[in-house]
Amino acid sequence: MKVVAQNYVGYYLDDIFIPLSKIKWRDLGGKPYIWHVVERLKRCKKIDEIVLLAQDTISNRKVIALAEEWRLNLRYFIRGPLNWDSWLKWHTSFNADIVVYESTPLTDPTILDSMIDYFITKDLDYLESADNPLMLMYKTKICPRLYELGRGEDVGTWPGIAKERSDLFKSDTFDKLQDLIILGPNTIKWYSLLKSIYDKFYKPPEIINIGEVFAFYEEEPQWFEIFSQDQLEIEITNDCNLRCIICPRTSKMGREIGYMDLDLFEKIIDEAGETGAMSLHFSGLGESLLHPQARDMFAYAKEKGLEVGLWTNGLNLDEELSREIIEKGLLDYIIFGLDAATKETYSKVKGVDLFDKAVENINRFLKLKKERVTGMEKDTHGWWGQVKPIIGVQILKMKENDAEIEQFMDKWDYMDKTKKMINYKNRSQELNKIEDEQERSQASQKLNKELWETFYTKIELPVEYAIIGHFNNYCGQIEDRSVIDVTPLKRFSCKQLSSPTILWNGDALLCRHDLNGEHLLGNLKEQDMKSINNKIEEVWQAHRDGRYNKFPLCANCKKWYYNLYA
Secondary structure: OOEEEEEEOOOOHHHHHOOHHHHOHHHHOOHHHHHHHHHHHHOOOOOOEEEEEEOOOHHHHHHHHHHHHOOOOEEEOOOOOOOHHHHHHHHHOOOOOEEEEOOOOOOOHHHHHHHHHHHHHOOOOEEEEOOOOOOEEEEHHHHHHHHHHHOOOOHHHHHHHHHHOOOOOOEEEEOOOOOOOOOOOOOHHHHHHHHHHHHHHOOOOOOOOHHHHHHHHHHOHHHHHOOOOOEEEEOOEOOOOOOOOOOHHHHOOOOOOOEOOHHHHHHHHHHHHHOOOOEEEEOOOOOHHHOOOHHHHHHHHHHOOOEEEEEEOOOOOOHHHHHHHHHHOOOOEEEEEOOOOOHHHHHHHHOOOOHHHHHHHHHHHHHHHHHHHHHOOOOOOOOOOOOOOEEEEEEEEOOOOHHHHHHHHHHHOHHHHHHHHOOHHHHHHHHOOOOOHHHHHHHHHHHHHHHHHHHHHHOOOOOOEEEEEEOOOOOOOOOOOOOOOOOOOOOOOOHHHHOOEEOOOOEEEOOOOOOOOOOEEEEOOOOOHHHHHHHHHHHHHHHHOOOHHHOHHHHOOOOOOOOOOO
16 A cells, blocks of 8 residues: 655745745745655655655745755646646546645654554545644545546535545544644744744754654743734824723823824735734724724725734724624724723723713624624534624723622623533533544534534624733833732743834834833834834844843833733
């Protein structure tokens, strides 16, 4: 029985997945990547032949040159439309009984061997890894049958046909991949992490010892969560309609109040996309919905493929804007900062008597979202899951509202109500007792599907997350009103450094805690995002080296552990 492993080397990376300049794919895609792919696959006892696939594009030339220099089995994947005839010719050209399509260079060889053994023992036609959909294997003899079945459909549907037609094909998943590093394949996060792992662990000419990586992961898990330019935070205005005692804007901000120009915003978004940013959060020291062009900014960021989120007090969220956000899909998530359960506490914390208006606006938005969900086809998302925009209602735990935390959660924690309705906790515990992994996985998916279906059909106001936040004293710049110090005892690299803050005038801040722009990285009216990123890299490296006191804000910070908009 001949088993062939195929691995894409640089496949479409030049124009689909990631900007090359950001993670230096030419370096990553050179010797370390190819060396690991080939050497690791060679160590698989069950694999007879290794085939590397590449496109002959400018960005892949160095990779291809190395593969040819080392006389590796390299084939070219031709750019252009893929029809069913060329698909059949391609998949049967491997002249193999079983083909393994595997996408990450950090899979332990023993894991691949165990997958192949599992595939053969179960006499499967198609196997997919539950942890990584891009790792699969199939018998080439099923291709003619798939060809006959799929010719009326898009050729990209062939894995779905193989999985769903249980009457014709025996398919399964394999989720026992403890030794596989996988934190989001084919994303800027994954390749940035991969580059960091190579820099730290690669000792030529050996391949990376996956055991060393996991030992380090257990010792320093936060190291694996630092990704460059993952998210941008933009303050499109520092104007606000509240006078919160918890906000440094009320007592410490000395900056001029202003509104970001739309042209500057579009320039920032364009450059952010070029540097690999994946999401954008509208926040800062102002209320974004006061900006007259806020909805245009939401729309532009979505058009550029970013995940877009908003922190708001909700006071300017009228019915027209609510409908537009929901119907046009302008936002992926919204966090409403309510910070109280009663009018009295709201007035004390927010400085204005507008609790009823805030709650009314939030409830109206939720009811409009409920109408949309009710009108959706049940399987619009393939299976019942979260429906965007995802909503969080937040209370920052502090001395002034500590007595109202339970009252707040009783009101807004609709997910807890849903879990109690379906006895989610006990049923989850029962799932853990199922020994068969495949059966447990299917039962878990079924339970989660029931959870979201119940949530969106039985709950009147769909609030996905009731959030209890921790008070932030902005590195000691404002009075500490916290009830308890939850800062971890052991310091690690700051999570917030992957979220640079851009002020309304284009100033780029090292940290959102820099209230008055005293530690600038530059100004995006005059500089580009790439030059800003280079300066942030220096800070990340200092944090990784444990030099937290090098920067004034970092030395007194208690929020370095907190992922603000995860």
